[in-house]
Structures are given as C-alpha cells and as structure tokens.
Amino acid sequence: MKRKINEILVLIIGSLFLISCGPTKHYVSHILNKEDINRLKSKKTIIKASDNVDLDEFVTTFNKMFTSKADFSEKFKKTFRSKLKNSVLFSNVEVGEINTFDLLREKSRSDYLIYLSNFEVTNRIEMRNSPATVGPNNFGTMHTTSVEYCVINVKVNIYDLKTKRKVHEFTAIGESSVFLFNFKNTLNKAKERAITHIINYLNSGKTLYKQY
Numbered sequence: 001m002k003r004k005i006n007e008i009l010v011l012i013i014g015s016l017f018l019i020s021c022g023p024t025k026h027y028v029s030h031i032l033n034k035e036d037i038n039r040l041k042s043k044k045t046i047i048k049a050s051d052n053v054d055l056d057e058f059v060t061t062f063n064k065m066f067t068s069k070a071d072f073s074e075k076f077k078k079t080f081r082s083k084l085k086n087s088v089l090f091s092n093v094e095v096g097e098i099n100t101f102d103l104l105r106e107k108s109r110s111d112y113l114i115y116l117s118n119f120e121v122t123n124r125i126e127m128r129n130s131p132a133t134v135g136p137n138n139f140g141t142m143h144t145t146s147v148e149y150c151v152i153n154v155k156v157n158i159y160d161l162k163t164k165r166k167v168h169e170f171t172a173i174g175e176s177s178v179f180l181f182n183f184k185n186t187l188n189k190a191k192e193r194a195i196t197h198i199i200n201y202l203n204s205g206k207t208l209y210k211q212y
Helices: 002-020 059-065 069-086 101-107 183-204
Strands: 024-026 028-033 044-049 053-055 092-095 112-134 140-160 165-177 208-210
Touching (some): 059 183
Parallel strands (some): 053 112
C-alpha cells in the first residue's frame, strides 16, 4: 500500500514539474525592421484595419459572434485602440476614418499609422501524452489526448506619416485552447492575446511566451 502511495506521489510531482516547465513559443514573427521606432511616448498614432479576414476554422463560432468580417475587423481595431491607449505607449491614439493615405497624412496630426491586415482565424491540434498510470503488475500506461487551439494571426504594418514610409512590419499571433467546448470564449481569448502580443512587442520587443 505504501509503495502504491509513493508511486502516485511521484506521478503527481512529475506532472506538476512538466506543467511548470511547459514549452515556450514565439507569438510575434516575420519581423521586418526597416527603421528603429523610439520615443513612442512623445508620438501620436492612428489605427486602421482591413476587413480582409481569412476564415479557415471556427466558422460557426465566428458567425455567431460577428455579423460580418468587417464587424470582426472593427471590433478588433476598437479593442486594440482601447488597450493601446491604456498602455500609455503613445501620447495619443486615434482610429482612422479616412481611407486615402495622402488625405490621412494631410488631415491627421499623428506621427504613425498602425495598419492591421491579413487577419486569419484558424486552428491547430496538439497531441499530448499524459503521465503513465500504474495498473496491475506495476505496468504503466501512457495516455495520448488531443487539444484544439483557436489561432488568430494579424499582420501589423507601421508607417511614418511624415515621410510616407513603412518603418516596421511583423505578424502577431494569439491563441487559446478549447476548454469545455466553450468556443466563443476560446476565440475571444485568442483575439485578446493577439492584441496583447502586439502591444507588448511595441513596448519591449517581447516575442517569446510560455505556451498557453
């Protein structure tokens, strides 16, 4: 009996160790740094977003949460604006209503344009091996389970409005695992994390996170 208790304790401790040492992943990629962007707190920025959304997976959930791809883009932009403003990374954050770049440059007092485009809503499946359970004759059995993730990719282009040049480009990724078949919450978390990764990267250059 004591031996079985010790074996169970070893399994529990091993599981906790594996969880605490979980894998890390780059959630910002395809970085193209044309020019250094600095002294952001003294700069103003304006945000625009394309309604081009590549909807590969989570289609039913997406259609329940958003009336259209343009609705998704608009809500993503407004949430991003709110969180970016709260981060105090820029001195001022606006949402762009003018489509023409030249007019935007003339009418806006902003220094930068952050343009969000190439949205993609997709998924990935991860296979996980759970710790072995001790059966008869002290033989362990390894169990394999699959976990589905909702993944949202968004391309971020930053333009200097004064010079009309692209100064930075990268892709931000947000993802969340499906829990208890709550697909709406999963998609929303993936969206929120994509936004968080954009802001963190602009603030500190952080790209690597512990996998969610």
